[in-house]
Amino acid sequence: MAYEIVMPQLSDSMEEGKLVNWKVHPGDRVEAGEVIAEVESDKAVMEVQSFKDGVVKELKVKEGESVPVGTVIAVLETPGSGRDEEKGERGEPKKEHSVAESPSEESVPTQEAAEGSKSVVDELFGSETRPSGPKEAKKSEAEEGNGGAGQKAAAGSVVSGEASPKARAVAAAYGVDIEALQRAGKLPVPAHEADIKEWYLRRYFTPKALRLIELYGLDAVAFESSEKVDEKSVKEYIKKRHIPLPKPISSNRKAVIAAVTHSSKKPVYRIYDTIDSALLKRYETEELTYTVWLLKLFAEAMMEHEEFRTTLKGESLYVWPGASISLAMANGEELYAPVFKDLDTKSVEELSSMLGEMKGRVSSKRLGPDDLSGSTFGLSNLGMTGIERFDAMINREDCAIAAVGSERGGEVAITLTVDHRIVNGYQAALFMRTVKRLASDESFFEGAKKGGD
Template sequence: MEEAWERMPVPVIMPKFEMAQESGKILRWLKQEGEPVAKGEPILEVETDKVAMEVEAPASGTLVGIRAGPGEVVPIGQPIAYILQPGEAGEAPSPMPSAPAVPQVPRATPVAERIARAHGVDLHAIAGTGPGGRVTKADVEAYLAGRAPVEAEGKIPAVPAARRLARELGVDLHTVRGTGPGGRIQSEDVRRAAEALRRVAEPEAPAPPAIRRRVPLAGMRRAIAERMLRSVREAPQFTVSVDVEMSRALALVEDLATWMEREGGPRVTLTALLVKACAWALRRHPALNATLEGEEILEWEAVNIGVAVAVPEGLVVPVIHDVDRRGLVEIAQVLEEKAKRAREGHLRPEDVLGGTFTLSNLGMYGVDRFTAILNPPQAAILAVGRVAKRPAVGEGDRVEVRPMATLTLTADHRIVDGAQAARFLDDLRMVLERPGIMLG
């Protein structure tokens, strides 16, 4: 019995990467139907609300029975394929049904649509002569003229009352579609045609601009939209800003970068120093290293700082854990590794979970200052602009040109008050202007 159990097909299930995850979307299969796989080998990529992940084979054998293809969303825990173990026989599954074809909606000018609607004409039946096959007013009128049935004596079939009404309203019966027996035109048909002509007399609205492409609001983009909408809808957010003199910070980064280049170590950046400085300030102001959970404010012991990283699909926030316990060079190394995995789409669940504070630096894009939206359920997020030379008042009221940067803190007013945010920023400015303080 035990040997037979070991040789049963092993299901590949949609895994759960996050606590709130309900489903996952298949991006692509790295292994195809009938191919051999090894236990622990990546066999497909799955996208969650936050990031794309690789799913590993739970056993060695042959991949069979693929039940979902790229783009399909599958609930967590549901089998999406099976692995036949060595020595086990199995039948190849039937191919997945292809998605039904989506009928093309004909393009038509607004006036053409109104006339067609008034006469009950299906635009699919009309060949458009406008740009790109667009159905025009002339196309619909020509179609209606061709459809009007003609009596043997060459007259349009219409009841006498409809003929009188057409003369009164100035309607050409050749353009009217009859709904009576044998296609005979009724008075109501004439009234509908008159109303359509009245609308046609109105100036035609210009055609809308051509659409370059349609991008579905899905995957990561949809997740970002939902999280940010919930953030601004639920959290009363306020911002405070401070200008920081960055000459000493830049000198420290330059010295370490030169040393690491000589020693073959990681590239030390200003962002790494900002992460370290934020951790130092958060230790002094734990109210900002917090989240709101129900009726409680949770202040966290660990300082885990997420750093926003731009990727082609949107934005991900890999997290550096226990920042306050790491040195600047180690922070730079972890930041470099996680940013690289983020851009390649290879982040692991532990790379994005557990953040207690977020840093967003757009200085490298030439942005002077900006306001970031809270990353729920965190209490605060810091937005950093570029370092640029600006006039500043020095000793003896002398105006000097110095490298300056603007830091803007966004905070949840349910958790943090303005005075707390101001004191945090003041300490952060102090430690960036005198980074040697962090060595104490």
């Protein structure tokens, strides 16, 4: 099917363009986006791309020749269906509908139309008004009118062509000549806002530049429209204007924001201490990791100190029978604190497989409400990152959280952040003493391997 390429309007004021040189010859195969010619406008020499795949059938303008904007400069033979052809077709757009509506007669009348339309268009551009003709008239009116130009200038900002009011407003802002483009078959009749924007963006921006513009939520009008905008110039623009990359807040992030905001209102204090790491290191295996042992260690201590199995709700404190711990687990940008329940009754082997299974569910985001509630104490281990010591924020309704740093000089730094409404400093100090004792108690480690009671 024939697809006609016309002299593009490369700037607001461009009326005609000189064909500097052809990059293709008749018979050449071209792809959409491929540069087929160089054209000189009133401002600069620019490249003309093909918007379709096809084979060059005819070059209608000689090198060095100047033709008005909208004149057919080349004809491509494109593979497409009848429907594609309708869009690429030139001539009177209203007639195209009747052509498209009778697909059975497709081949014969469309070829006729293609040939017939050439003369119609040539006539339009040749003898009657050129696309920017009316614009010129308005400009001179405004220049002459001066004082009284206010109204005329406002009217002049409305572009001509059959289009919705919104499309006209957008075209005026973008400097798009609807009428000329419609004559050239580049815009549908009537034109809508989306048509103008799409044409404008495809005309003046490379696909990569467009992706950036969308990503950063930039306004395309902000770019100088007389030159083709590429990715590099958008990047420069972003850097120059200090434009941050907007990032939508994920539902996980929203939940974390709500949770830490809630947590930050708790009356907390902190206890800083270290535990001996010799036994932890000795009993650490591929299966029984530091985290597994730490979970077991704190669970054991929780069983000796019921304050750490306590939550506060309304007017009452609730002491829970088992040791359930929420563990901070990250999956890329997402943060979860799934709960490991009743760890006092679990062996470290069981705990290890629980942990492995939970890791799988965190990475596949398959956590149910039951996985995210029911704890009284939290654990956050960043030891593997080499960080020495840090503070953690208490999860949900927990009474405290232990932040575990990396192992240094036979010791591991622990920061206990405690909700003072539930646990007082003396109780927390005793809890910490128990943790330290268990960490250097070999019988605890041996017992834990056998399983809980």
